Amino acid sequence: MINSERKMQRQLTRPAAENIRNREVRRVTGSIQMRESLRMNGLLLILVLIMIAFGLVMLFSASMSDGYANYEGNSMYYVLRQASFTALGLVVALIIAIGFRVDFFNKIVFVVLLYGLTSALLLYVAVAGEVINSARRWIRIGSITMQPSELAKVASVFCLAGYFSWRRRRVESGKVKQRSKLVTWLMDGWRDILIPGGSMLIWLILIVRQPHLSGFIILSFIILTVFLASGLPVRSWISGILQAIALILIIALILGALMPIYLNSTGQSMDELVESITDNFAHVGRRIDMFISPEDADSDDIYQITQAIIAIGSGGLTGVGLGKGRQKYNYLPEAHNDYVFAIIGEELGFLGTLSVLLLFVVFMITGVMISIKAKDNYSAMLAAGYTGLLSIQAFLNMGVATRLLPSTGISLPFFSYGGTSNLFFLTAVGFLLAVSRSGQLPRKKSSLAGAINDVPRADKRMRKPADNSTRAGYRRK
Numbered sequence: 031m032i033n034s035e036r037k038m039q040r041q042l043t044r045p046a047a048e049n050i051r052n053r054e055v056r057r058v059t060g061s062i063q064m065r066e067s068l069r070m071n072g073l074l075l076i077l078v079l080i081m082i083a084f085g086l087v088m089l090f091s092a093s094m095s096d097g098y099a100n101y102e103g104n105s106m107y108y109v110l111r112q113a114s115f116t117a118l119g120l121v122v123a124l125i126i127a128i129g130f131r132v133d134f135f136n137k138i139v140f141v142v143l144l145y146g147l148t149s150a151l152l153l154y155v156a157v158a159g160e161v162i163n164s165a166r167r168w169i170r171i172g173s174i175t176m177q178p179s180e181l182a183k184v185a186s187v188f189c190l191a192g193y194f195s196w197r198r199r200r201v202e203s204g205k206v207k208q209r210s211k212l213v214t215w216l217m218d219g220w221r222d223i224l225i226p227g228g229s230m231l232i233w234l235i236l237i238v239r240q241p242h243l244s245g246f247i248i249l250s251f252i253i254l255t256v257f258l259a260s261g262l263p264v265r266s267w268i269s270g271i272l273q274a275i276a277l278i279l280i281i282a283l284i285l286g287a288l289m290p291i292y293l294n295s296t297g298q299s300m301d302e303l304v305e306s307i308t309d310n311f312a313h314v315g316r317r318i319d320m321f322i323s324p325e326d327a328d329s330d331d332i333y334q335i336t337q338a339i340i341a342i343g344s345g346g347l348t349g350v351g352l353g354k355g356r357q358k359y360n361y362l363p364e365a366h367n368d369y370v371f372a373i374i375g376e377e378l379g380f381l382g383t384l385s386v387l388l389l390f391v392v393f394m395i396t397g398v399m400i401s402i403k404a405k406d407n408y409s410a411m412l413a414a415g416y417t418g419l420l421s422i423q424a425f426l427n428m429g430v431a432t433r434l435l436p437s438t439g440i441s442l443p444f445f446s447y448g449g450t451s452n453l454f455f456l457t458a459v460g461f462l463l464a465v466s467r468s469g470q471l472p473r474k475k476s477s478l479a480g481a482i483n484d485v486p487r488a489d490k491r492m493r494k495p496a497d498n499s500t501r502a503g504y505r506r507k
Contacts, residue, residue, distance in 0.1 A: 115449030119456030126460030187415030223270020349379030409469030
């Protein structure tokens, strides 16, 4: 009698014990499935290190004659300065990637501070910047010169991504007041398109005024990339574009009405005003004419691009040999800067230029994959924007050096001389590595998780997840 009662008690308590074990299995499985990978993208890091090492070697080869001639026989002048800034940039990149989670930067206060700093530097350049080669683009701090337009490229991605993420959080939290459909439609276009677009337009105007057309083009591409990656609804695009057109028409009418007053106060005629504006961009039209009709251009005007083509053509398949190029001996101006790609073609040949192109193509693909796998829109915008920044600038530089594009001053990231610009490029890489480390979707279930899922369940109801929070965590917000 006693044995039968104990047997019955064990049978009654068995389902409860099995249910407890099943709950533990489900908890362990979920924790494995949702674990984040805190390892940065190794391929991206290796690519950047290869490009840095490759770039320093080619910079030394391209700049040693210039350094020897202009800096008291110091042929290592350019490469040593570049290496010091590169080392600092690597430290900054690793601090950003390893020291912080990418979510740490997703604060509107950082956006406001960085936007204010960048705007102040661009305004300072417009008023008191240093003029080099007939362009007012530089700020000199001791022996160091920097272009705020390079900072603007990095800051534009950070500021736009932070703003769009802040705007999304406000909408999802219900802090945006509900109004009529028409007012809501108009406000969506204003807040999603006109405010961020207008804030970037201020930077674009200040940069093109320097004049810095290449910086204007690259920054425009970067801004467009972040806008496309932001996931804005179609209604916001339509509302914003229509309101922008109306706003432009209103501004044009106001300026047309005020123009006679301005001309009378300055004593200028309309023709003189137009001429003063076009003179600031005369070099742009001249370069376009040289690109379209090089046979009609003066030999002095096309001298630089002609020497670049000679350098690339003389390299053949494998080049004349590292350090054995001739164009860097005062034949090709800016050989260590905008036209370092031509020196690579001369000394390493087609295989050398192809290797540089492939490095940036793989870098672009890796960055795009990081953006696609991002866990939220903020991480996706950062990855897409900084991938676009480095890729677009590199491809434009190669296009200019090979005469596929009109000549303009565009540096090749990690290869061209420019300490502060490479510092900003490596800062962008740091954010990209940060996204790859802490801004990615959780990995799928491991084999251990799969094995746990195969454990027989006593209660069929336990096969269903307790809630949908795990799956919801995968959706990009």
